[in-house]
Amino acid sequence: MTKTRVSLAVVKRLPKYYRYLGMIEEKGIIRVSSQELSAITGLTASQIRQDLNHFGGFGQQGYGYNVEELRSEIEKIIGINKSYKAIILGCGNIGKAIMNYKGFKSSGFNIVDVFDHGDKVGNKIFDYEIKDVDKLDEYLAENKPEIAIIAIPTEQAQKVCDRLVEGGIKGIWNFASVDLKLPKNVVLENVHLDESLYTLTYYMNNLFDYPGTKN
Amino acid sequence: MTKTRVSLAVVKRLPKYYRYLGMIEEKGIIRVSSQELSAITGLTASQIRQDLNHFGGFGQQGYGYNVEELRSEIEKIIGINKSYKAIILGCGNIGKAIMNYKGFKSSGFNIVDVFDHGDKVGNKIFDYEIKDVDKLDEYLAENKPEIAIIAIPTEQAQKVCDRLVEGGIKGIWNFASVDLKLPKNVVLENVHLDESLYTLTYYMNNLFDYPGTKN
Protein backbone atom coordinates (compact mmCIF):
# COMPACT_ATOMS: atom_id res chain seq x y z
CA MET A 1 0.00 0.00 0.00
CA THR A 2 1.91 3.01 -1.24
CA LYS A 3 0.67 6.48 -0.46
CA THR A 4 -0.61 8.23 -3.53
CA ARG A 5 0.81 11.63 -4.31
CA VAL A 6 -1.23 14.58 -3.08
CA SER A 7 -1.93 16.86 -6.01
CA LEU A 8 -0.82 20.48 -6.23
CA ALA A 9 -4.46 21.57 -6.38
CA VAL A 10 -5.11 20.02 -2.98
CA VAL A 11 -1.95 21.46 -1.44
CA LYS A 12 -2.87 24.94 -2.65
CA ARG A 13 -6.21 24.69 -0.86
CA LEU A 14 -4.74 23.77 2.51
CA PRO A 15 -3.80 27.34 3.46
CA LYS A 16 -7.36 28.37 2.69
CA TYR A 17 -8.78 25.76 5.05
CA TYR A 18 -6.27 26.82 7.64
CA ARG A 19 -7.21 30.47 7.33
CA TYR A 20 -10.97 29.90 7.56
CA LEU A 21 -10.60 27.46 10.42
CA GLY A 22 -8.60 30.08 12.30
CA MET A 23 -11.39 32.56 11.73
CA ILE A 24 -14.15 30.31 13.00
CA GLU A 25 -12.05 29.09 15.88
CA GLU A 26 -11.69 32.70 16.98
CA LYS A 27 -15.44 33.04 16.94
CA GLY A 28 -15.52 30.26 19.52
CA ILE A 29 -17.15 27.72 17.22
CA ILE A 30 -16.39 24.15 18.30
CA ARG A 31 -17.58 21.95 15.46
CA VAL A 32 -18.07 22.39 11.76
CA SER A 33 -19.47 20.20 9.00
CA SER A 34 -18.13 19.96 5.46
CA GLN A 35 -21.33 21.64 4.38
CA GLU A 36 -20.74 24.62 6.64
CA LEU A 37 -17.14 24.85 5.46
CA SER A 38 -18.48 24.74 1.93
CA ALA A 39 -20.70 27.74 2.63
CA ILE A 40 -17.86 29.91 3.89
CA THR A 41 -15.07 28.81 1.57
CA GLY A 42 -17.07 28.51 -1.64
CA LEU A 43 -15.66 25.03 -2.31
CA THR A 44 -17.98 22.04 -2.53
CA ALA A 45 -18.56 19.93 0.57
CA SER A 46 -17.54 16.88 -1.41
CA GLN A 47 -14.23 18.40 -2.38
CA ILE A 48 -13.52 19.44 1.18
CA ARG A 49 -14.08 15.91 2.46
CA GLN A 50 -11.96 14.46 -0.32
CA ASP A 51 -9.16 16.90 0.37
CA LEU A 52 -9.06 16.31 4.09
CA ASN A 53 -9.16 12.56 3.67
CA HIS A 54 -5.86 12.64 1.85
CA PHE A 55 -4.31 13.30 5.23
CA GLY A 56 -6.47 11.29 7.58
CA GLY A 57 -9.96 10.81 8.92
CA PHE A 58 -10.23 13.95 10.96
CA GLY A 59 -14.01 13.97 11.08
CA GLN A 60 -16.67 11.95 12.75
CA GLN A 61 -19.86 10.67 11.13
CA GLY A 62 -22.94 12.47 12.29
CA TYR A 63 -20.86 15.15 13.95
CA GLY A 64 -18.49 16.83 11.52
CA TYR A 65 -15.05 18.14 12.38
CA ASN A 66 -13.72 19.56 15.59
CA VAL A 67 -12.55 23.03 14.60
CA GLU A 68 -9.58 23.30 16.91
CA GLU A 69 -8.35 19.79 16.19
CA LEU A 70 -8.73 20.12 12.44
CA ARG A 71 -6.95 23.43 12.40
CA SER A 72 -4.08 22.09 14.43
CA GLU A 73 -3.80 19.03 12.19
CA ILE A 74 -3.62 21.20 9.08
CA GLU A 75 -1.04 23.36 10.81
CA LYS A 76 1.11 20.29 11.24
CA ILE A 77 0.52 19.11 7.69
CA ILE A 78 1.55 22.47 6.25
CA GLY A 79 4.48 22.49 8.62
CA ILE A 80 3.85 25.84 10.30
CA ASN A 81 4.03 24.39 13.77
CA LYS A 82 7.78 24.30 13.31
CA SER A 83 10.07 27.28 13.08
CA TYR A 84 12.35 28.11 10.17
CA LYS A 85 15.52 30.08 9.66
CA ALA A 86 15.27 32.19 6.54
CA ILE A 87 17.63 34.55 4.77
CA ILE A 88 16.74 37.25 2.27
CA LEU A 89 18.80 37.85 -0.83
CA GLY A 90 18.41 41.46 -1.92
CA CYS A 91 17.40 44.48 0.10
CA GLY A 92 15.46 46.31 -2.59
CA ASN A 93 11.73 47.00 -2.49
CA ILE A 94 10.58 43.48 -2.11
CA GLY A 95 13.35 42.50 0.23
CA LYS A 96 12.44 45.38 2.50
CA ALA A 97 8.76 44.56 2.38
CA ILE A 98 9.45 41.02 3.52
CA MET A 99 11.95 42.06 6.20
CA ASN A 100 9.38 44.27 7.70
CA TYR A 101 6.40 42.00 7.38
CA LYS A 102 5.19 41.16 10.86
CA GLY A 103 3.02 38.23 9.82
CA PHE A 104 6.02 36.02 9.23
CA LYS A 105 7.71 36.00 12.56
CA SER A 106 4.42 35.12 14.22
CA SER A 107 4.10 32.08 11.94
CA GLY A 108 7.50 30.74 12.93
CA PHE A 109 9.54 32.24 10.13
CA ASN A 110 12.67 33.90 11.35
CA ILE A 111 14.50 36.13 8.99
CA VAL A 112 17.96 35.79 10.41
CA ASP A 113 20.01 37.69 7.86
CA VAL A 114 19.87 39.78 4.70
CA PHE A 115 22.37 39.80 1.86
CA ASP A 116 23.20 42.19 -0.92
CA HIS A 117 26.30 43.52 -2.62
CA GLY A 118 28.26 46.69 -3.36
CA ASP A 119 27.36 49.87 -1.51
CA LYS A 120 24.56 48.30 0.41
CA VAL A 121 26.78 45.95 2.39
CA GLY A 122 27.07 47.13 5.96
CA ASN A 123 24.02 49.35 5.82
CA LYS A 124 21.45 48.86 8.49
CA ILE A 125 17.83 48.36 7.41
CA PHE A 126 15.13 47.50 9.96
CA ASP A 127 17.64 46.05 12.44
CA TYR A 128 19.40 44.01 9.78
CA GLU A 129 22.97 44.79 8.93
CA ILE A 130 23.25 43.88 5.27
CA LYS A 131 25.77 41.11 4.73
CA ASP A 132 27.97 40.63 1.67
CA VAL A 133 26.61 38.11 -0.79
CA ASP A 134 30.20 37.23 -1.65
CA LYS A 135 30.44 35.59 1.75
CA LEU A 136 27.22 33.64 1.27
CA ASP A 137 28.82 30.23 0.89
CA GLU A 138 30.68 30.36 4.20
CA TYR A 139 27.57 31.73 5.84
CA LEU A 140 25.43 28.84 4.63
CA ALA A 141 27.95 26.27 5.79
CA GLU A 142 28.05 27.84 9.21
CA ASN A 143 24.46 28.84 9.86
CA LYS A 144 22.40 26.32 7.88
CA PRO A 145 19.26 28.35 7.22
CA GLU A 146 16.47 26.27 5.68
CA ILE A 147 14.77 28.91 3.54
CA ALA A 148 16.17 31.49 1.14
CA ILE A 149 14.09 34.33 -0.22
CA ILE A 150 15.26 35.57 -3.61
CA ALA A 151 14.49 39.24 -4.07
CA ILE A 152 17.25 40.27 -6.45
CA PRO A 153 17.16 41.21 -10.14
CA THR A 154 16.25 38.48 -12.62
CA GLU A 155 19.67 38.28 -14.21
CA GLN A 156 21.46 37.38 -11.01
CA ALA A 157 18.87 34.99 -9.65
CA GLN A 158 20.03 31.72 -11.22
CA LYS A 159 23.62 32.19 -10.11
CA VAL A 160 22.67 32.91 -6.53
CA CYS A 161 20.20 30.05 -6.64
CA ASP A 162 22.97 27.64 -7.60
CA ARG A 163 25.02 28.73 -4.63
CA LEU A 164 22.07 28.39 -2.31
CA VAL A 165 21.47 24.84 -3.50
CA GLU A 166 25.13 24.06 -3.17
CA GLY A 167 25.04 25.44 0.35
CA GLY A 168 22.27 23.09 1.41
CA ILE A 169 19.19 25.32 1.35
CA LYS A 170 15.97 23.29 1.55
CA GLY A 171 13.44 25.76 0.15
CA ILE A 172 13.53 28.80 -2.08
CA TRP A 173 10.86 31.48 -2.18
CA ASN A 174 11.55 33.21 -5.46
CA PHE A 175 10.33 36.71 -6.36
CA ALA A 176 12.44 37.10 -9.48
CA SER A 177 10.82 36.62 -12.89
CA VAL A 178 12.72 33.50 -13.88
CA ASP A 179 12.06 29.82 -13.88
CA LEU A 180 14.96 28.74 -11.74
CA LYS A 181 16.63 25.43 -12.45
CA LEU A 182 17.33 23.31 -9.42
CA PRO A 183 17.42 19.72 -8.27
CA LYS A 184 14.05 18.46 -7.21
CA ASN A 185 15.03 17.80 -3.63
CA VAL A 186 15.13 21.56 -3.15
CA VAL A 187 11.65 23.05 -3.07
CA LEU A 188 10.87 26.11 -5.15
CA GLU A 189 7.87 28.36 -4.74
CA ASN A 190 7.51 31.30 -7.10
CA VAL A 191 5.82 34.63 -6.61
CA HIS A 192 5.75 35.99 -10.13
CA LEU A 193 4.17 39.39 -9.69
CA ASP A 194 4.28 40.29 -13.35
CA GLU A 195 2.48 37.08 -14.30
CA SER A 196 -0.15 37.79 -11.69
CA LEU A 197 -0.68 41.29 -13.04
CA TYR A 198 -0.93 39.96 -16.59
CA THR A 199 -3.64 37.57 -15.50
CA LEU A 200 -5.53 40.56 -14.18
CA THR A 201 -5.28 42.50 -17.40
CA TYR A 202 -6.14 39.44 -19.46
CA TYR A 203 -9.45 39.05 -17.69
CA MET A 204 -10.14 42.78 -17.71
CA ASN A 205 -9.91 42.56 -21.48
CA ASN A 206 -11.61 39.18 -21.82
CA LEU A 207 -14.35 39.29 -19.24
CA PHE A 208 -16.17 36.46 -21.01
CA ASP A 209 -13.45 34.04 -19.94
CA TYR A 210 -13.34 35.22 -16.34
CA PRO A 211 -14.29 32.31 -14.09
CA GLY A 212 -15.11 34.59 -11.16
CA THR A 213 -13.26 34.01 -7.94
CA LYS A 214 -12.12 30.45 -8.56
CA ASN A 215 -8.42 31.18 -8.26
CA MET B 1 -20.50 28.92 -33.35
CA THR B 2 -19.97 30.30 -29.87
CA LYS B 3 -16.47 30.79 -28.58
CA THR B 4 -15.62 28.33 -25.85
CA ARG B 5 -14.26 29.72 -22.62
CA VAL B 6 -10.48 29.77 -22.28
CA SER B 7 -9.51 27.96 -19.11
CA LEU B 8 -7.63 29.53 -16.22
CA ALA B 9 -4.78 27.08 -16.79
CA VAL B 10 -4.26 28.41 -20.29
CA VAL B 11 -4.49 32.05 -19.21
CA LYS B 12 -1.87 31.48 -16.51
CA ARG B 13 0.54 30.15 -19.11
CA LEU B 14 0.28 33.16 -21.42
CA PRO B 15 2.68 35.34 -19.40
CA LYS B 16 5.19 32.54 -19.56
CA TYR B 17 5.01 32.36 -23.33
CA TYR B 18 5.28 36.11 -23.44
CA ARG B 19 8.35 36.14 -21.26
CA TYR B 20 10.23 33.44 -23.17
CA LEU B 21 9.30 34.91 -26.53
CA GLY B 22 10.72 38.22 -25.34
CA MET B 23 13.94 36.47 -24.40
CA ILE B 24 14.40 34.72 -27.71
CA GLU B 25 13.37 37.80 -29.68
CA GLU B 26 16.18 39.67 -27.94
CA LYS B 27 18.58 37.00 -29.09
CA GLY B 28 17.58 37.89 -32.62
CA ILE B 29 15.84 34.61 -33.32
CA ILE B 30 13.22 34.96 -36.07
CA ARG B 31 11.25 31.73 -36.03
CA VAL B 32 10.50 29.10 -33.45
CA SER B 33 8.70 25.76 -33.52
CA SER B 34 6.44 24.39 -30.80
CA GLN B 35 9.11 21.81 -30.19
CA GLU B 36 11.76 24.44 -29.57
CA LEU B 37 9.39 26.34 -27.31
CA SER B 38 8.78 23.08 -25.51
CA ALA B 39 12.49 22.68 -24.86
CA ILE B 40 12.89 26.09 -23.24
CA THR B 41 9.59 26.35 -21.37
CA GLY B 42 9.34 22.77 -20.17
CA LEU B 43 5.77 22.46 -21.45
CA THR B 44 4.87 19.89 -24.08
CA ALA B 45 4.83 20.94 -27.74
CA SER B 46 1.30 19.64 -28.00
CA GLN B 47 0.11 21.79 -25.14
CA ILE B 48 1.77 24.85 -26.59
CA ARG B 49 0.02 24.38 -29.93
CA GLN B 50 -3.29 23.76 -28.20
CA ASP B 51 -2.88 26.83 -26.06
CA LEU B 52 -1.99 29.15 -28.90
CA ASN B 53 -4.80 27.87 -31.06
CA HIS B 54 -7.34 29.11 -28.56
CA PHE B 55 -6.51 32.55 -29.82
CA GLY B 56 -5.87 31.98 -33.49
CA GLY B 57 -3.65 30.21 -35.98
CA PHE B 58 -0.46 32.12 -35.43
CA GLY B 59 1.78 29.46 -36.89
CA GLN B 60 2.49 28.09 -40.30
CA GLN B 61 2.82 24.44 -41.21
CA GLY B 62 6.35 23.43 -41.97
CA TYR B 63 7.70 26.68 -40.58
CA GLY B 64 6.64 27.22 -37.02
CA TYR B 65 5.88 30.61 -35.48
CA ASN B 66 7.34 34.00 -36.23
CA VAL B 67 8.79 35.07 -32.89
CA GLU B 68 8.11 38.77 -33.16
CA GLU B 69 4.59 38.31 -34.47
CA LEU B 70 3.65 35.72 -31.89
CA ARG B 71 5.00 37.82 -29.07
CA SER B 72 3.11 40.85 -30.24
CA GLU B 73 -0.11 38.84 -30.59
CA ILE B 74 0.21 37.54 -27.05
CA GLU B 75 0.91 41.04 -25.86
CA LYS B 76 -2.41 42.12 -27.33
CA ILE B 77 -4.23 39.10 -25.93
CA ILE B 78 -2.94 39.76 -22.42
CA GLY B 79 -3.75 43.43 -22.91
CA ILE B 80 -0.34 44.90 -22.10
CA ASN B 81 -0.20 46.87 -25.29
CA LYS B 82 -2.63 49.28 -23.65
CA SER B 83 -1.89 51.53 -20.73
CA TYR B 84 -3.68 51.52 -17.40
CA LYS B 85 -4.29 53.99 -14.62
CA ALA B 86 -3.80 52.32 -11.26
CA ILE B 87 -4.12 53.49 -7.68
CA ILE B 88 -2.58 51.92 -4.60
CA LEU B 89 -4.50 51.56 -1.37
CA GLY B 90 -2.09 51.49 1.53
CA CYS B 91 1.46 52.81 1.75
CA GLY B 92 2.90 50.12 4.02
CA ASN B 93 5.62 47.69 3.01
CA ILE B 94 3.88 46.19 0.05
CA GLY B 95 2.42 49.48 -1.10
CA LYS B 96 5.88 51.00 -1.10
CA ALA B 97 7.40 48.06 -2.93
CA ILE B 98 4.85 48.42 -5.70
CA MET B 99 5.14 52.20 -5.91
CA ASN B 100 8.80 51.85 -6.44
CA TYR B 101 8.77 48.92 -8.80
CA LYS B 102 10.17 50.08 -12.11
CA GLY B 103 8.94 47.10 -14.11
CA PHE B 104 5.37 48.32 -14.00
CA LYS B 105 5.60 51.67 -15.66
CA SER B 106 7.50 50.15 -18.54
CA SER B 107 4.64 47.68 -19.08
CA GLY B 108 2.06 50.46 -19.34
CA PHE B 109 0.91 50.50 -15.74
CA ASN B 110 0.76 53.98 -14.34
CA ILE B 111 0.40 54.34 -10.64
CA VAL B 112 -1.32 57.66 -10.52
CA ASP B 113 -2.08 57.98 -6.81
CA VAL B 114 -1.66 56.37 -3.43
CA PHE B 115 -4.17 56.35 -0.58
CA ASP B 116 -3.96 55.77 3.12
CA HIS B 117 -5.47 57.24 6.28
CA GLY B 118 -4.58 58.97 9.54
CA ASP B 119 -1.07 60.32 10.02
CA LYS B 120 0.13 59.14 6.68
CA VAL B 121 -2.12 61.44 4.67
CA GLY B 122 -0.09 64.26 3.15
CA ASN B 123 3.24 62.48 3.54
CA LYS B 124 5.38 62.23 0.50
CA ILE B 125 6.72 58.81 -0.47
CA PHE B 126 8.62 58.28 -3.71
CA ASP B 127 7.04 61.31 -5.38
CA TYR B 128 3.56 60.37 -4.27
CA GLU B 129 1.71 62.60 -1.87
CA ILE B 130 -0.47 60.23 0.09
CA LYS B 131 -4.15 60.99 -0.40
CA ASP B 132 -6.92 60.50 2.15
CA VAL B 133 -8.85 57.27 1.66
CA ASP B 134 -11.91 59.11 3.01
CA LYS B 135 -11.96 61.04 -0.23
CA LEU B 136 -11.67 57.93 -2.36
CA ASP B 137 -15.21 58.01 -3.70
CA GLU B 138 -14.96 61.50 -5.14
CA TYR B 139 -11.55 60.65 -6.51
CA LEU B 140 -12.84 57.61 -8.36
CA ALA B 141 -15.74 59.54 -9.86
CA GLU B 142 -13.39 62.20 -11.11
CA ASN B 143 -10.33 60.27 -12.22
CA LYS B 144 -11.70 56.87 -13.29
CA PRO B 145 -8.64 54.68 -12.71
CA GLU B 146 -9.09 51.15 -14.05
CA ILE B 147 -7.00 49.21 -11.56
CA ALA B 148 -6.83 49.32 -7.77
CA ILE B 149 -4.07 47.66 -5.79
CA ILE B 150 -5.12 46.65 -2.31
CA ALA B 151 -2.18 46.71 0.08
CA ILE B 152 -3.94 47.44 3.36
CA PRO B 153 -4.58 45.24 6.41
CA THR B 154 -6.95 42.30 5.96
CA GLU B 155 -9.68 43.70 8.17
CA GLN B 156 -10.18 46.82 6.11
CA ALA B 157 -9.89 45.22 2.71
CA GLN B 158 -13.50 44.24 2.07
CA LYS B 159 -14.85 47.65 2.95
CA VAL B 160 -12.44 49.46 0.69
CA CYS B 161 -13.11 46.86 -2.01
CA ASP B 162 -16.84 47.65 -1.87
CA ARG B 163 -16.14 51.31 -2.40
CA LEU B 164 -13.80 50.59 -5.29
CA VAL B 165 -16.45 48.50 -6.98
CA GLU B 166 -19.04 51.16 -6.35
CA GLY B 167 -16.67 53.72 -7.85
CA GLY B 168 -16.37 51.80 -11.10
CA ILE B 169 -12.98 50.10 -10.76
CA LYS B 170 -12.49 47.38 -13.41
CA GLY B 171 -9.77 45.28 -11.82
CA ILE B 172 -8.43 44.67 -8.33
CA TRP B 173 -4.98 43.34 -7.53
CA ASN B 174 -5.33 42.18 -3.97
CA PHE B 175 -2.45 41.61 -1.57
CA ALA B 176 -4.56 41.22 1.57
CA SER B 177 -5.23 37.74 2.93
CA VAL B 178 -8.95 37.69 2.30
CA ASP B 179 -11.22 36.28 -0.32
CA LEU B 180 -12.89 39.49 -1.38
CA LYS B 181 -16.52 39.41 -2.41
CA LEU B 182 -17.36 41.32 -5.53
CA PRO B 183 -19.58 41.22 -8.60
CA LYS B 184 -18.14 39.14 -11.37
CA ASN B 185 -17.85 42.00 -13.81
CA VAL B 186 -15.00 43.31 -11.68
CA VAL B 187 -11.88 41.22 -12.06
CA LEU B 188 -9.98 40.10 -9.00
CA GLU B 189 -6.45 38.76 -8.93
CA ASN B 190 -4.98 37.73 -5.60
CA VAL B 191 -1.41 37.66 -4.40
CA HIS B 192 -1.67 35.69 -1.20
CA LEU B 193 1.86 35.71 0.11
CA ASP B 194 1.09 33.66 3.18
CA GLU B 195 -0.52 30.94 1.09
CA SER B 196 2.48 30.88 -1.18
CA LEU B 197 4.81 30.53 1.77
CA TYR B 198 2.69 27.72 3.20
CA THR B 199 2.93 25.86 -0.07
CA LEU B 200 6.69 26.11 0.27
CA THR B 201 6.76 24.69 3.78
CA TYR B 202 4.28 21.97 2.86
CA TYR B 203 6.59 20.63 0.20
CA MET B 204 9.67 21.07 2.35
CA ASN B 205 7.97 18.76 4.82
CA ASN B 206 6.40 16.45 2.24
CA LEU B 207 9.03 16.15 -0.43
CA PHE B 208 7.39 12.98 -1.74
CA ASP B 209 4.45 15.03 -3.01
CA TYR B 210 6.58 17.70 -4.63
CA PRO B 211 5.88 17.75 -8.34
CA GLY B 212 9.06 19.65 -9.14
CA THR B 213 8.76 22.89 -10.98
CA LYS B 214 5.32 22.39 -12.42
CA ASN B 215 3.78 25.45 -10.80
Place this chain on the structure above:
DNA sequence: TAGATTGTTAATCGATTAACAATC
Protein backbone atom coordinates in the same frame (compact mmCIF):
# COMPACT_ATOMS: atom_id res chain seq x y z
C1' DT C 1 -32.93 4.04 17.71
C1' DA C 2 -33.19 7.93 14.20
C1' DG C 3 -30.68 11.60 12.18
C1' DA C 4 -26.65 13.50 10.63
C1' DT C 5 -22.56 13.54 8.38
C1' DT C 6 -18.38 11.40 7.30
C1' DG C 7 -15.25 8.41 4.35
C1' DT C 8 -15.02 6.38 0.06
C1' DT C 9 -16.35 4.52 -4.35
C1' DA C 10 -18.24 5.49 -8.84
C1' DA C 11 -19.57 8.87 -12.45
C1' DT C 12 -18.59 13.04 -14.66
C1' DC C 13 -16.17 16.58 -16.25
C1' DG C 14 -12.17 19.00 -17.97
C1' DA C 15 -7.40 19.36 -19.20
C1' DT C 16 -3.36 17.25 -21.18
C1' DT C 17 -1.19 14.33 -24.40
C1' DA C 18 -0.92 11.66 -28.60
C1' DA C 19 -1.72 11.11 -33.30
C1' DC C 20 -2.26 12.47 -37.83
C1' DA C 21 -4.27 14.80 -41.79
C1' DA C 22 -3.72 19.36 -43.73
C1' DT C 23 -0.61 22.40 -45.74
C1' DC C 24 3.25 25.49 -46.06
Place this chain on the structure above:
DNA sequence: TAGATTGTTAATCGATTAACAATC
Protein backbone atom coordinates in the same frame (compact mmCIF):
# COMPACT_ATOMS: atom_id res chain seq x y z
C1' DT D 1 8.06 17.37 -54.72
C1' DA D 2 9.74 16.00 -49.99
C1' DG D 3 10.18 17.47 -45.36
C1' DA D 4 8.64 19.90 -41.61
C1' DT D 5 5.47 21.42 -38.53
C1' DT D 6 1.08 23.21 -37.64
C1' DG D 7 -4.02 22.85 -36.44
C1' DT D 8 -7.22 19.76 -34.78
C1' DT D 9 -9.45 15.50 -33.54
C1' DA D 10 -9.32 11.48 -30.61
C1' DA D 11 -7.44 9.04 -26.49
C1' DT D 12 -5.81 9.38 -21.97
C1' DC D 13 -5.25 11.01 -17.72
C1' DG D 14 -6.47 13.40 -13.54
C1' DA D 15 -9.41 16.17 -10.70
C1' DT D 16 -14.01 17.32 -9.24
C1' DT D 17 -18.59 16.07 -8.15
C1' DA D 18 -22.24 12.89 -6.95
C1' DA D 19 -23.92 9.15 -4.46
C1' DC D 20 -24.31 6.19 -0.75
C1' DA D 21 -22.92 2.76 2.67
C1' DA D 22 -20.66 3.06 7.12
C1' DT D 23 -20.98 4.78 11.56
C1' DC D 24 -21.11 8.15 15.20
